[in-house]
Amino acid sequence: MYKYSIGDLARAAATKVQTIRYYEETGLMPEPMRTAGNQRRYDETALNRLSFIRHSRQLGFSLDSIKALLHLTDNPDQSCQQANQIAVEQLVEVESRIARLNDLRKELVRISQSCKGGTMADCKVIETLSEHSLCDCS
Amino acid sequence: MYKYSIGDLARAAATKVQTIRYYEETGLMPEPMRTAGNQRRYDETALNRLSFIRHSRQLGFSLDSIKALLHLTDNPDQSCQQANQIAVEQLVEVESRIARLNDLRKELVRISQSCKGGTMADCKVIETLSEHSLCDCS
DNA sequence: CTTGAACCTACAGCTACTGTAGAATTTGCA
DNA sequence: TGCAAATTCTACAGTAGCTGTAGGTTCAAG
Ligand SMILES: [Zn+2]
Ligand SMILES: [Zn+2]
Ligand SMILES: [Zn+2]
Ligand SMILES: [Zn+2]
Numbered sequence: 476m477y478k479y480s481i482g483d484l485a486r487a488a489a490t491k492v493q494t495i496r497y498y499e500e501t502g503l504m505p506e507p508m509r510t511a512g513n514q515r516r517y518d519e520t521a522l523n524r525l526s527f528i529r530h531s532r533q534l535g536f537s538l539d540s541i542k543a544l545l546h547l548t549d550n551p552d553q554s555c556q557q558a559n560q561i562a563v564e565q566l567v568e569v570e571s572r573i574a575r576l577n578d579l580r581k582e583l584v585r586i587s588q589s590c591k592g593g594t595m596a597d598c599k600v601i602e603t604l605s606e607h608s609l610c611d612c613s
Numbered sequence: 614m615y616k617y618s619i620g621d622l623a624r625a626a627a628t629k630v631q632t633i634r635y636y637e638e639t640g641l642m643p644e645p646m647r648t649a650g651n652q653r654r655y656d657e658t659a660l661n662r663l664s665f666i667r668h669s670r671q672l673g674f675s676l677d678s679i680k681a682l683l684h685l686t687d688n689p690d691q692s693c694q695q696a697n698q699i700a701v702e703q704l705v706e707v708e709s710r711i712a713r714l715n716d717l718r719k720e721l722v723r724i725s726q727s728c729k730g731g732t733m734a735d736c737k738v739i740e741t742l743s744e745h746s747l748c749d750c751s
Numbered sequence: 752c753t754t755g756a757a758c759c760t761a762c763a764g765c766t767a768c769t770g771t772a773g774a775a776t777t778t779g780c781a
Numbered sequence: 782t783g784c785a786a787a788t789t790c791t792a793c794a795g796t797a798g799c800t801g802t803a804g805g806t807t808c809a810a811g
Contacts, residue, residue, distance in 0.1 A: 480808090482757060492758085493800060501798090512807045514758055523743070530745045534717055538798070548739050555736030559728040562738055566721040569714055576711045579672055583704040590697040598693030600700055601686050605661070607668045618777090620788065630789080631769060639767090650776045652789055676767070758807065769796075776789065781782100 477508045477516035484517050488525045495525065503528055503542060536565055615646045615654040622655045626663045633663065641666055641680060674703055 485492045498504040504524060507515045524545070531541045540561050547558045589599035623630045636642040642662060645653045662683070669679045678699050685696045727737035 497799060514807065527743045531742055534720060544739065544742070547733055551732060551734035553733050555728060555731055555733050555738060558733065558736060558738045559725060562721060562725045566718065566725055569718050569721060573711060573714045573718065576707055576714065580704065580707050580711065582672060583700060583707060587697060587700045587704055590693060593693055594689065595685055595691050595693050595696065596689040598696060600693060600696045601682065604669055604682070605665045607664070635768060652776065
């Protein structure tokens with residue numbers, strides 16, 4: 476039943492051992508069973524929870540958002556509106572990051588195209604990097 | 614000549630006072646003149662340098678990259694190849710971030726569309742958030 | 752039963768700032 | 782000139798989300 480050591484869990488969820496302990500410290504993962512010798516032992520439920528956390532992290536959710544989502548799932552009678560709201564907020568956030576990065580990309584293209592080779596004295600890269608007036612970046 | 618207090622400089626470059634002191638600590642900004650009462654006083658050169666740093670930061674360059682760029686400009690006889698290389702690396706980095714965020718966006722859309730309202734027990738948001746198998750995210 | 756891998760706690764360090772405390776200085780106004 | 786308010790000074794702690802290290806203990810294979 477409690478078959479996973481912390482290292483097993485780490486391997487199974489592609490995480491570092493310290494990260495799991497960190498999640499426990501910060502209340503994202505519950506305190507697991509311990510062996511007589513004080514080592515952590517986990518079950519399938521813990522693995523599912525950790526996988527959920529890791530995947531949400533890969534999607535860019537903050538630990539606070541993940542904590543909120545996990546809290547909501549612990550109360551299955553609640554409306555799912557809040558959970559969906561968190562997802563939508565994350566979507567909005569990702570979309571605005573994309574928009575911003577697209578602006579940056581444009582500017583970086585302009586900057587690297589301004590280099591025609593030569594010495595620093597002649598090169599326009601630094602100069603162009605200084606000119607905020609020509610750019611859209613916030 | 615040395616007309617700017619640290620607060621003036623902060624206002625002029627849209628920075629916080631502490632950030633300027635931090636840049637000084639970490640060697641990005643040189644140590645400025647001081648008044649008899651030990652307060653920092655800056656000139657136009659310092660403002661230019663700070664503006665360069667701030668704009669580069671907005672473009673996503675790390676402080677290390679900025680330090681390298683500043684070091685290169687201090688040696689105007691050098692080839693500009695390294696400077697351009699730093700800019701191109703940053704461009705590549707930004708492009709890969711955009712690509713990744715586009716994947717995330719797709720997945721977040723899928724997730725938020727899976728919610729049809731109801732209770733947490735019925736809602737597919739959490740479930741879909743757990744399913745890494747259906748997604749492209751690394 | 753030994754040995755080496757994995758585990759334990761506790762703490763420091765990473766990036767790039769930001770905030771705070773408590774003291775000193777500067778500045779504007781009467 | 783005098784005084785209060787704003788600004789500055791240093792030093793240090795805190796933020797997110799881990800990651801790495803030291804020094805010691807426990808587990809599992811042979
Ligand atoms: Zn060039
Ligand atoms: Zn710009
Ligand atoms: Zn729902
Ligand atoms: Zn995914």
